[in-house]
Amino acid sequence: MADSIDVSVVIPTHSERRWASLCRTVASAQAQLVTPVEIIVVVDHNPELFERAKGEFAGVTVLENESAQGASGNRNTGAFHARSELIAFLDDDTVAHPTWLGHLAAPFSDPAVVGAGGLIVPAWADHRPSWLPDELLWTVGVSYAGMPTSIAEIRNVWSASMMIRREAFERVGGFRVGFGKLGDQNRPEDTELCLRISAETGGHWMYVPDSVIEHDVPLDRSTFRFFLRRCFAEGRGKVQMAGLLPRDQKLGAEQDYLRRTLPRAVARNIKAATLGRGGYHALRAVTVIAAVAAAGVGGGVEALAATRA
CATH class of the missing domain: 3.90.550.10 (Spore Coat Polysaccharide Biosynthesis Protein SpsA; Chain A)
Incomplete structure (x- = not known):
């Protein structure tokens, strides 16, 4: 260098x-x-x-x-x-x-x-x-x-x-x-x-x-409270960002993350928990589900606000 x-x-x-x-x-x-x-x-x-x-x-x-x-x-x-x-x-x-x-x-x-x-x-x-x-x-x-x-x-x-x-x-x-x-x-x-x-x-x-x-x-x-707030804010932010993008420019990376990465994380952690590799794996699987839910609520709130505006 x-x-x-x-x-x-x-x-x-x-x-x-x-x-x-x-x-x-x-x-x-x-x-x-x-x-x-x-x-x-x-x-x-x-x-x-x-x-x-x-x-x-x-x-x-x-x-x-x-x-x-x-x-x-x-x-x-x-x-x-x-x-x-x-x-x-x-x-x-x-x-x-x-x-x-x-x-x-x-x-x-x-x-x-x-x-x-x-x-x-x-x-x-x-x-x-x-x-x-x-x-x-x-x-x-x-x-x-x-x-x-x-x-x-x-x-x-x-x-x-x-x-x-x-x-x-x-x-x-x-x-x-x-x-x-x-x-x-x-x-x-x-x-x-x-x-x-x-x-x-x-x-x-x-x-x-x-x-x-x-x-x-x-x-x-x-903290878990901060985590949920962060996911909620991310959902709102991504909906706001999508409104700024051209119609032909999709959020493909986010869609792939939701459809592939997170489901694999849930499956992997559930498998690890059932095999006795640590109870925290079950918590991690639940955390992924909670993250998707919080982001979904945030996105819904933002979409509703945009419609009303």
């Missing part, structure tokens, strides 16, 4: 409560084996946090969100500031392994590649809940069973670990402002961006498992 690369790393942040994790994220970006041309921290409408970051992060560009409040506008501010060929994104509660940036940039030797994403592993505050199956690890923001295990083309990646060509990002206007994470809303702004860029440019995305980050999973995100 080269010693440097024409890429800027954008790290959005919004709350003092994440100051310690933000410091770890910035330090991990600075410790990459290949050096980015710039590290950009963008603060989301929080003047006190902006002043603190500007005063304490030496050699880091610190900006205030120039767009509407929320993750989408915050990332856009940093990305539109960058002048590098490539733009990489990290969340402020992640730690990138030293080879993260170099591995993530590797697929861009192919001009047809517009973006890439890497493996996200959980950093549990306590321990992983025994009832949570591998196929549903996405509920805590990490990679899950069913994703590629080697470098491969993929429909979309996650903004917690994303790299994109600046030209493609600017061509579509970046993340869709007003559609993303804000408060208790959890909409898939990264998936929507990937689909929009692929449709506009004809390019494709790559998944690079050798590019690794660790994502914090605090105690309050390890």
Whole structure:
């Protein structure tokens, strides 16, 4: 891997409560084996946090969100500031392994590649809940069973670990402002961006498992209550996203996940439970069913709201 690369790393942040994790994220970006041309921290409408970051992060560009409040506008501010060929994104509660940036940039030797994403592993505050199956690890923001295990083309990646060509990002206007994470809303702004860029440019995305980050999973995100709320929000978000897509652009990946991946997870865990391999397997089978139900209710609520509107 080269010693440097024409890429800027954008790290959005919004709350003092994440100051310690933000410091770890910035330090991990600075410790990459290949050096980015710039590290950009963008603060989301929080003047006190902006002043603190500007005063304490030496050699880091610190900006205030120039767009509407929320993750989408915050990332856009940093990305539109960058002048590098490539733009990489990290969340402020992640730690990138030293080879993260170099591995993530590797697929861009192919001009047809517009973006890439890497493996996200959980950093549990306590321990992983025994009832949570591998196929549903996405509920805590990490990679899950069913994703590629080697470098491969993929429909979309996650903004917690994303790299994109600046030209493609600017061509579509970046993340869709007003559609993303804000408060208790959890909409898939990264998936929507990937689909929009692929449709506009004809390019494709790559998944690079050798590019690794660790994502914090605090105690309050390890509860069954949070899990159900997350699935409900995902159902609502996917219905909202579907309303933004062209009629001929279907959510095929989601349909395949529901028809193949999750039924296999139920069957596998029921079999393991009946063979006496641990009662937690029965809990995992029930969890999958609960996830589908919660997402279905969320999708139904959103569809009803859209009809009334």
